[in-house]
Amino acid sequence: MEGGATIRDMNNAAVEGGATGCFNKEKIMSIDVFSILIFVGSLTAGFLGALTGLGGGVVIVPLLTLVFGVDIRYAIGASLVSVIATSSSAAAAYVKEGFSNIRLGMFLEMATTFGALIGATLAGMISTQIIAVIFGIVLLYSAYLSTRGHSPATTADTPDFLANSLHLDSSYPSSNGLVSYHVRAIPTGFSLMFLAGALSGLLGIGSGSVKVLAMDQAMHVPFKVSTTTSNFMIGVTAAASAGIYLTRGYIDPGLAMPVMLGVVLGSLFGSRVLVSSKPRLLRIIFAGVILVLGLEMIYNGLMGWL
Amino acid sequence: MNHKKTAISDARIDEIIGNLLRAGVIISSLIVLIGGGLYLTRHGTEAPDYHIFHGEPSDLRNVLGIMKEVSTFSSRGMIQFGLLVLIATPVMRVLFTVVSFTIQRDRVYVGVTLIVLAVLLFSLSGASR
Numbered sequence: 001m002e003g004g005a006t007i008r009d010m011n012n013a014a015v016e017g018g019a020t021g022c023f024n025k026e027k028i029m030s031i032d033v034f035s036i037l038i039f040v041g042s043l044t045a046g047f048l049g050a051l052t053g054l055g056g057g058v059v060i061v062p063l064l065t066l067v068f069g070v071d072i073r074y075a076i077g078a079s080l081v082s083v084i085a086t087s088s089s090a091a092a093a094y095v096k097e098g099f100s101n102i103r104l105g106m107f108l109e110m111a112t113t114f115g116a117l118i119g120a121t122l123a124g125m126i127s128t129q130i131i132a133v134i135f136g137i138v139l140l141y142s143a144y145l146s147t148r149g150h151s152p153a154t155t156a157d158t159p160d161f162l163a164n165s166l167h168l169d170s171s172y173p174s175s176n177g178l179v180s181y182h183v184r185a186i187p188t189g190f191s192l193m194f195l196a197g198a199l200s201g202l203l204g205i206g207s208g209s210v211k212v213l214a215m216d217q218a219m220h221v222p223f224k225v226s227t228t229t230s231n232f233m234i235g236v237t238a239a240a241s242a243g244i245y246l247t248r249g250y251i252d253p254g255l256a257m258p259v260m261l262g263v264v265l266g267s268l269f270g271s272r273v274l275v276s277s278k279p280r281l282l283r284i285i286f287a288g289v290i291l292v293l294g295l296e297m298i299y300n301g302l303m304g305w306l
Numbered sequence: 307m308n309h310k311k312t313a314i315s316d317a318r319i320d321e322i323i324g325n326l327l328r329a330g331v332i333i334s335s336l337i338v339l340i341g342g343g344l345y346l347t348r349h350g351t352e353a354p355d356y357h358i359f360h361g362e363p364s365d366l367r368n369v370l371g372i373m374k375e376v377s378t379f380s381s382r383g384m385i386q387f388g389l390l391v392l393i394a395t396p397v398m399r400v401l402f403t404v405v406s407f408t409i410q411r412d413r414v415y416v417g418v419t420l421i422v423l424a425v426l427l428f429s430l431s432g433a434s435r
Contacts (some may be wrong), residue, residue, distance in 0.1 A: 032350035064356075081389055085331055088395050092327040095320045106403060106419050113425040120429075139377075140361040166414070171341075234421065235396040237328075239425070242393045243429030247368065249361030253385035257342040260389070264335055 031254065038068065039258035042224070046086065046266025051273055052283045054146050055208045056263050057083040061064040061135060062293040065306055070255065072135075072306050074130045075135070076204030077250030080238050082263035083206045087235035090271065094228040101170045104183060105229045108193045112211075112233055115197025121243040123202050124248055132301030134262060135203050139294030142209050146287040160184040172225050181222050189219040201241040206234040319423030320408045323399060334388045341384030348381055368432075397426050 029037075041063050042056075049056025057079055064075035093099055123131065163169055163183040171180035183189075192214035196207040208230055215226035245251050300306045365371035366386050375383020400423050407415040 030351050030353050032346055034354040035346060035350075068356070070356040073359045074356050074415045081392060081410070084392055085335070088327045088392075088399075092324045092331070095324045095327070098317070098320065100320075100404065105401075105417060106415060106422060109422045110418060110425075113422055113429075117351075117425060117429060164349045167412075200316060236400060236426070239393050239396040240426055240429045243426070243432060246390075246393070247432035249363075249367050251366075251386070251389060252362060253341070253366065253382040253389065254345060254349070255356060257338055257385045258337060258390055260392070261335065261342065264331065278422065 003223055035258045038064070039262040041067070042259045042262025043266040046263035047270040048282070048286050050267035050270025052240050053288045054142065054286055055206050056086065057206045058139065058142055058262065059261060059290065059293060060290065061204060062139070062297055066293065066296055066300065072132060073250050074252050074255055076123070076243050077252060078256040078259040080204035080242055080245055081251060081256045082260045083204070083238045083281070084235050084242065085260050085264045086267045087206060087231055087238065089268065091232040091235060094231060099172050099224050099228040101168070101221070101225055101229050101230050103170070104168050105233050107166060107168065108190065109233055111190045111193035111198030112200070112237040115194040116201035116237050116240040117244070119198035119201025120244040128306055129301045129304050131202065132297050132306040136294045136298030136301060138199060138203060138205070139290050139297060143287045143291040143294060145209050145213070146283060158182065160186065162186045172222060181225070183219050183221055185218045189214045192218055197237050200237050206238065208234055219240070323402060326398060326402060327395060330391065330398065334392035334395070337388030337391060338385050341381050341388055344381035345385060397430070400426060
């Protein structure tokens with residue numbers, strides 16, 4: 001990754017010089033070149049995101065703001081749109097396999113969509129510097145989570161009263177036939193989901209890592225069920241913020257176009273490769289990239305450059 | 307399984323939902339691709355302007371405005387329409403889930419899903435002026 005400082009200086013120079021284009025005012029790149037570069041960047045992000053299971057959405061905003069000098073509000077709008085696209089195409093594949101728990105997903109979506117409304121509303125009220133810093137913290141947290149891996153969930157053996165009355169317990173297919181499981185800690189999971197939704201609405205990301213944490217760690221949902229259910233929830237949560245973003249003019253068609261097409265194609269390729277290999281090294285490298293981007297976001301946010 | 311067996315099996319519902327989601331992504335991607343091609347042909351040599359936030363023109367912020375732009379073959383309007391189809395995909399999915407829970411006579415989850423649908427429609431209501 002190139003140093004953010006040089007590009008930022010060029011942007012500052014462009015602004016001071018009165019030019020409106022991104023990058024250097026002497027060498028203002030055309031929309032053609034700009035779109036192709038962003039397409040390639042988003043393709044890579046989508047590919048690595050699907051391959052490593054970390055999600056590509058989380059690196060789109062740093063890529064657009066730090067590398068391409070895009071205002072964070074446009075970046076969040078474009079990222080949110082790509083999140084809906086990847087979630088929907090991945091969920092289309094998962095839902096047929098029978099792992100997702102539709103009742104659990106719908107129940108928790110009450111928390112995530114409401115949180116997303118709050119988050120997207122807050123995004124219009126707080127300064128872009130603070131948003132950049134929060135974004136950086138979430139990136140650092142995602143990098144930390146991804147290196148830690150997941151501990152095999154100890155499934156609760158005794159039914160929880162609330163889970164039972166809400167019909168949240170279910171089963172999933174395995175090589176030994178259907179495995180049934182119990183869900184627990186509904187209030188904790190529901191609160192964490194509200195937080196995941198708020199972060200999604202505030203930052204234009206899927207918040208998949210917080211969603212899996214809530215289901216995997218707090219509610220003791222089996223890992224495969226929590227990842228697939230979380231994936232189907234991400235699109236619905238993002239749609240709740242998208243309406244507000246569209247109304248507020250954050251979603252720019254010229255920018256969202258290469259981002260969306262790139263991320264969709266990239267994650268399509270990435271999910272094909274995923275079946276055959278387990279890219280541990282790639283996962284560590286990608287986590288490293290997320291870590292650096294997180295620090296860069298916090299630094300730029302604190303300095304007021306974003 | 308706790309819920310009652312009905313004429314439409316869960317597997318069949320999952321299959322329909324899967325196809326619905328896939329169709330939404332493919333159709334919206336195609337519209338965005340066509341609009342994007344037009345956009346680059348018409349504006350490709352201009353300079354991008356994303357460093358300072360201006361917000362979108364009002365026609366690209368709501369459903370009626372976007373329709374108006376599409377009717378004049380505006381390339382940016384067409385991309386925005388494709389994105390609107392994409393945003394509508396999860397909404398359709400929730401709507402379909404309401405229907406499937408109604409068929410299963412699961413009143414609690416018809417209620418749950420209607421609440422989610424209401425939040426989504428509330429968010430989009432600002433855009434549907």
